[in-house]
Amino acid sequence: MISPRLVGALALVAAGSVLLAGCVAKTDAAASATIAVTSTADACDVSASTAKSGTLAFEVTNAGSDVTEFYLLAKDGLRIVGEAENIAPGASRTLTVVAQPGDYYTVCKPGMTGDGVGRAAFTVTGDRVAVEGEGAGQHKDAIDGYAEFVEEQVGQLVPAVQALVVAYKAGDDDAARTQFPQVRAYYERIEPIAEALGDLDPRLDYREVDAVAEGIAWTGFHRIEKDLWVPAQDALNADGETPAWQDWAPSTPAQRAEYGDQLVADVQELHDYVNSADFASTLEDQGVAGLSNGAIALLDEVATGKITGEEDWWSGTDLSDFAANVEGSKTAFSLVEDLATAKGDDGSALVTQIDAAYADLEAALAAHGSLAAGFVDYRTVSDQERRALADLLNALAEPLSQLTATVLD
Numbered sequence: 001m002i003s004p005r006l007v008g009a010l011a012l013v014a015a016g017s018v019l020l021a022g023c024v025a026k027t028d029a030a031a032s033a034t035i036a037v038t039s040t041a042d043a044c045d046v047s048a049s050t051a052k053s054g055t056l057a058f059e060v061t062n063a064g065s066d067v068t069e070f071y072l073l074a075k076d077g078l079r080i081v082g083e084a085e086n087i088a089p090g091a092s093r094t095l096t097v098v099a100q101p102g103d104y105y106t107v108c109k110p111g112m113t114g115d116g117v118g119r120a121a122f123t124v125t126g127d128r129v130a131v132e133g134e135g136a137g138q139h140k141d142a143i144d145g146y147a148e149f150v151e152e153q154v155g156q157l158v159p160a161v162q163a164l165v166v167a168y169k170a171g172d173d174d175a176a177r178t179q180f181p182q183v184r185a186y187y188e189r190i191e192p193i194a195e196a197l198g199d200l201d202p203r204l205d206y207r208e209v210d211a212v213a214e215g216i217a218w219t220g221f222h223r224i225e226k227d228l229w230v231p232a233q234d235a236l237n238a239d240g241e242t243p244a245w246q247d248w249a250p251s252t253p254a255q256r257a258e259y260g261d262q263l264v265a266d267v268q269e270l271h272d273y274v275n276s277a278d279f280a281s282t283l284e285d286q287g288v289a290g291l292s293n294g295a296i297a298l299l300d301e302v303a304t305g306k307i308t309g310e311e312d313w314w315s316g317t318d319l320s321d322f323a324a325n326v327e328g329s330k331t332a333f334s335l336v337e338d339l340a341t342a343k344g345d346d347g348s349a350l351v352t353q354i355d356a357a358y359a360d361l362e363a364a365l366a367a368h369g370s371l372a373a374g375f376v377d378y379r380t381v382s383d384q385e386r387r388a389l390a391d392l393l394n395a396l397a398e399p400l401s402q403l404t405a406t407v408l409d
Helices: 134-169 173-195 200-205 208-214 221-228 253-274 277-306 318-341 345-366 383-400 403-408
Strands: 018-020 033-039 044-046 050-052 054-062 068-073 080-087 092-099 102-108 117-125
Touching: 033 068, 033 102, 044 102, 044 117, 054 068, 054 080, 068 092, 080 092, 080 134, 134 173, 134 221, 134 253, 134 277, 134 318, 173 200, 173 221, 173 253, 173 277, 173 318, 200 208, 200 221, 200 253, 208 221, 221 253, 253 277, 277 318, 277 383, 277 403, 318 345, 318 383, 318 403, 345 383, 345 403
Parallel strands: 033 054, 050 117
Antiparallel strands: 018 092, 033 044, 054 092, 068 080, 068 102, 102 117
């Protein structure tokens, strides 16, 4: 496993992003636009789908029976660029943002869990708005945004793991196999957070070969994975030598309950940590350097496990983990993208190079599927195709490795 590091967050400072209105835009506040949002159990009605750049106010009314949230998401559908939380039934809250030109999504989350309802495209037109106090203010927004992104991913991970474990304990392996790669995507985007907590990541995500090598109990995602994809008679363990079926027997119902309950408890521990003062303090101490370094660290995850096919040894779902790591890396990059661009021509050129390298890698991954629709079994990906992915990964990692020095120059 890779040593503890940071991963992606919110693109509050990226080109075409939305900046929370803690900084004051150089526009007339009287020109602010108010957009009405109505949240119900199954809908998120937004009164407009376009707006001019500048200060926007989303007035969110909860017309449902559960506490709800409203999100403005970046173009990739992952990054939270603004949110109004804990809106009680019958209550209203206003989310105020300074919006830059670009494409976004709006979505409501009744019950404050899951993927939300009523996701819709939202477009901001016009010229880019100059914002005062970028510098130090951007750094703080980046750290705050990172915390929000991690909290959101873990907030979705908790109920997703609970549903996976229900299916696993009930012996509904078809359902559990379908859920497995989708659930892991939430974790893979923020995995290094768990690595900072001692033995939490080993409990959650160690492969069998890692647990055996360190002499620790094997639990977590991959222990459940091996039950869901029973080893074939000709399969070998990750060491490439030991027959996978040797000394192997499927878990009993009692063992499944034990492993499932442990996974739920460990994910809850992760949830508690990312919502704690300790987590906030750690982020503050590491600063934006931790975020920019996180972009390359997530690519290290791909290089040391996914590209070799060793991560999801039994299921062949490595490409889903691969894609989630890349998403986390790209989010980290977008977080400090404007800080790099502000350094002048060299910074701008570096950003352009990194953008192009991400696009090339994403296009190559898309040839094999997607997180939403599923990827092909990684064992069907030829050696030539794996080498091509590795080359694209290296082509991205090289300029990305210059990002931290550029941002801090």
